[in-house]
Amino acid sequence: MSGTPRYRFAPSPTGYFHVGGARTALYNWILALQNDGVFVLRIEDTDESRNEPQWTQGIIDALAWIGIDGTDTHFEGPYFQSAYAANQVAAAEKLFASGHAYYCDLTSEQIHDRAKIAGRPGYDGFSRDRGLTAGPGRSLRFRVPAGVTVVHDEVRGAVEFDNTTIEDFVLLRGNGKPVFVLANVVDDITMNITHVVRAEEHLPNTPKQQMIWAALGATPPSWAHVPLLVNEQRKKLSKRRDKVALEQYRDEGVVAEAMVNYLMTLGWAPTGDTEIVDFATIVKDFKLSSVNHSSAFFDIKKLNAFNGEYLRQMPVEAFSAACEPWLTSDKAPWPADRFDRGVFLRIAPHVQTRVAVLSEVPAMVDFLFLADVVIDAAAFDKAFSAEWARPLTQSIHDRFVDVEWNHDALKIAVEAIGAASDVKLGKLQAPLRVATTGRSVGPPLFESLEVLGRNETLRRIDAALARAG
RNA sequence: GCCCCCAUCGUCUAGAGGCCUAGGACACCACCCUUUCAAGGUGGCGGCACGGGUUCGAAUCCCGUUGGGGGUGCCA
Secondary structure, eight states: OOSSOEEEEOOOOSSSOBHHHHHHHHHHHHHHHHTTOEEEEEEOOOOTTTOOHHHHHHHHHHHHHTTOOTTSTTEEEEEEGGGGHHHHHHHHHHHHHTTSEEEEOOOHHHHHHHHHHHTSOSOOOTTTTSOOOOOTTOEEEEOOOSSEEEEEETTTEEEEEEGGGSOOOEEEOTTSOBOHHHHHHHHHHHTTOOEEEEEGGGGGGHHHHHHHHHHTTOOOOEEEEEOOEEOTTSOBOOTTTSOOBHHHHHHTTOOHHHHHHHHHTSSOOOSSSOSOOOHHHHHHHOOGGGSOSSOEEOOHHHHHHHHHHHHHHSOHHHHHHHHHHHHHSTTSSSOGGGOOHHHHHHHHHHHHTTOSSGGGHHHHHHHHHOSSOOOOHHHHHHHTOSTTHHHHHHHHHHHHTTSOSSHHHHHHHHHHHHHHHTOOHHHHHHHHHHHHHSSSSOSOHHHHHHHHOHHHHHHHHHHHHHHHO
């Protein structure tokens, strides 16, 4: 046994990268970092019907996004399980040669029929002592020994399995291809994996894997099964039902730091009264033994709250830079050449406290970059429904012609007009806001107008007055 | 069906027999601040699933019940 702990993350490339996978990867990565170990990435691409090469790059990109850097010295891989097929078959043959496995010529239908007649599900060990050798259509099954298999799990403690409840499971398919349980173990042995940290759904097949390790003469790794991430119905998060794609959250403007921090509060908690902690603290404090045993609901609301917190903590320049993908691409509702970074930077401090995810930003500043502001008709009608709305907005317009153009002066001017007619600023700003920004809510009005500029402000007020008739 | 895991506010969690009148966070509600909306501040609502033990003492240990979940493929 070498002294370097070797962890691994072994996803299959069957779709977008799952947030549950992200958390499992994070656990392994953090453990590798804090123990000066190695994080091995192994792509389990043996299910030819479901694999797509594009997903492999997606996994690598997603890992990089959450800080699991493929160029870091603690990172090793990616390895591809399919490349080790011959090695896995060789291991299976070794198991056959040593009597730990035997061939069986029964078809799935025959097994099913026998089970039905016997009244107990599963394979009944029919070919255990028939002395069959390898042949077309024959599968290789593991000869599960009598006794009890105890899995020592770093999260759950000792878990006992009575071997009579474990059927003689398949190692090699009728077509000669290895199945998951074999491939997984043989690769782990080949790659000198010492610690297997994965989701709880794998706990039931762990005794099988442990038996294979032993039968192959290897020392089983340290196991740890971490709780599942579930949806609101408390069912395992699924790609079909739930919003689980890491890429999707990234595209909506969740920042990686918030995602990582949030993911780490599921099933584990940093010490102290705050859950918002930096990655270095997490790496320092994380312990498998303090991971919870029960499943955790992936709460998008709380994720967004964390994200808002992270966004607000950023220096405004960093926030502004983080916003750019949403402001300069086709995600933005205005032509790319109308975006002005300097203008955005001026309004950014006010946007920063008002968004939870970055994708909300464009709608908050579109009035600055759109040639013609898009008026929300309902908001407009409501704002201009008051008796005073039209005349006072006209007065504001007239005053704005020569008022000093900064937010304080603008505010004082509007306030004065309101005071003369006994209309509070809170109400009076409504028609002005819709006229100039198209909406009833947004960043502080006078700051917005200061950035918008006098000419455009006057032009929009004119247009609104015309519209209000 | 069988095997395995789990059980603290709605949710994520703190809690390793007395520090618990059970702490924090998200959500929710109220108030304050306020140029809308936020942000921020203050306060509030709200939980140890149930039943038995063990113990001077149990959210914490044991057993059972109930409930939830995972697995049970020649998928990974």
